[in-house]
Structure formats: structure tokens, C-alpha cells
Amino acid sequence: MEVMPEDLPHPSKDEIRIEAVLHALADPVRLTIVRELASCVDGATCGTFELPISKSTRTHHVRALREAGVVNVRPEGTSRIVTLRRDDLDSLYPGLLNGVLAARQ
């Protein structure tokens, strides 16, 4: 589909599985990350997430979201730009992301 210069492995759109997505979203930390990403269209650096967790745990969660197909991660210097794969998720599971984000915190 789209060709993007990356070195981090991402599942293609047709490799995304609903169970993996749901499992990725079921964690409170990852859900917070997804909410933050949804509120800033340009994507965010890993370090900008305000979370009471260690760096390695943050890496772990961003990796989990990436491998589930929920986010895209792009190197940018020493940082990683993280963006929601909103188009893919919306076309695979229309309404799912909206429903999740509609939840009262």
C-alpha cells in the first residue's frame, strides 16, 4: 500500500488482528498513550507521554502498540515519532476507535 522508510517492523493493514488490537488497548498505560495520540494530530515523541512509569516500561508499551498495529513509530534523530494508525483502524474496525475514545476517563 504505502511505502514508508522505516526500520521498525509494523504489521501491514491486513496483518492486523482484532484480538491483538483489543489486548493492546486493554492496558491502562497504553490506553492513556492512545488518548494522548488522538488529541495531537502530528504524533508525539515517546518522551512526551506523561506517565508514572520507567523508560523501559514506556518502550515496552510503545512496542506493544506498534506490533499490534495500533500506532506507527518513525525514527527522527534520537527520538521516535509515534502516530495513531487511525485510517487503518477505522477502515478495519469502523467505530472502534471512536467508541474507545468516547469513554469517560
Next chain:
Amino acid sequence: MEVMPEDLPHPSKDEIRIEAVLHALADPVRLTIVRELASCVDGATCGTFELPISKSTRTHHVRALREAGVVNVRPEGTSRIVTLRRDDLDSLYPGLLNGVLAARQ
């Protein structure tokens, strides 16, 4: 809201938490149950689910779905009638259920 004679504890609509719902849906067995429930409007007996699991495991999963607020369980003789709480879920997380059910198997 609605008064229903039950002896099994269910979370009220405002007690349902998105993380619990997502976690409940993230299991392949429970997702199968939800899919079967979505296809039969009248609800189903626990025993009618065709699953390669033991009785106690089935009980465990139905309980998990009930405690997360995904399904309603009503005694009926020696059986339990299980129904999707579609109205509650749709109003709390509009689109979520549709998105999940839209996933290719």
C-alpha cells in the same frame, strides 16, 4: 434504571469501565461468545456455545464477560440465559461493538 430479578451480580451501566470491557473482549474464546450472541437476538444458553473448552472454563469466561458488563446472565431453570448488553455498550462506547464485530474472522 431497570429493575430485573437477578441473583448474579452485574455492574450497573455507570460502573462499566472501558478497560474491563476491552480486556474481556481481548480473549479469543470470549470474542467467539460475543460474536455468537450478536448473531442471535434472543440470547443463548451457556451450553449452546460451540467451543473446544471444558465446562468450568466456559463458566469462567461467561463470568468474566458478565463482570465486565458485556453480557447479562439470567437464570432459567438449570440453565443461564446470556444476552449482549448492546444498548449499554452502544451508548457508552458508540461504535465499539460494531467495530469489533466488523472484524474479519
Next chain:
DNA sequence: CTCGTACTACGATGGCCCTCGTACTTAGCG
């Protein structure tokens, strides 16, 4: 080159939970 920043890799730990078998309860039937 040196230093600091941003992140990753790896192993350890602890907890959650999926699965099961066994024993038990309850309802219905004769």
C-alpha cells in the same frame, strides 16, 4: 572526541489469568 539525551535490549520478578479436573448444587423428570 566527549558528553548528554533518547531510546533499546536483556534478564529478573511478581502477579494475573486461562485452563482444567473434581466435587458440589440446583432443577426437572419419573
Next chain:
DNA sequence: CGCTAAGTACGAGGGCCATCGTAGTACGAG
């Protein structure tokens, strides 16, 4: 009452994973 069917309770085992600290890599600034 005796029997069967449907489901629950409980405990055990085993695996997955969230969390962390430490060590290491990669990039940019000076």
C-alpha cells in the same frame, strides 16, 4: 427418592506479561 443435565466453586498448574534496573547503542551539540 434416584437420576440426569446444567452450571458453579475451588484449587492447582502453567504461561503470559507489566514492571523495573542496568547496560548498551545511536544521534546531535559543542
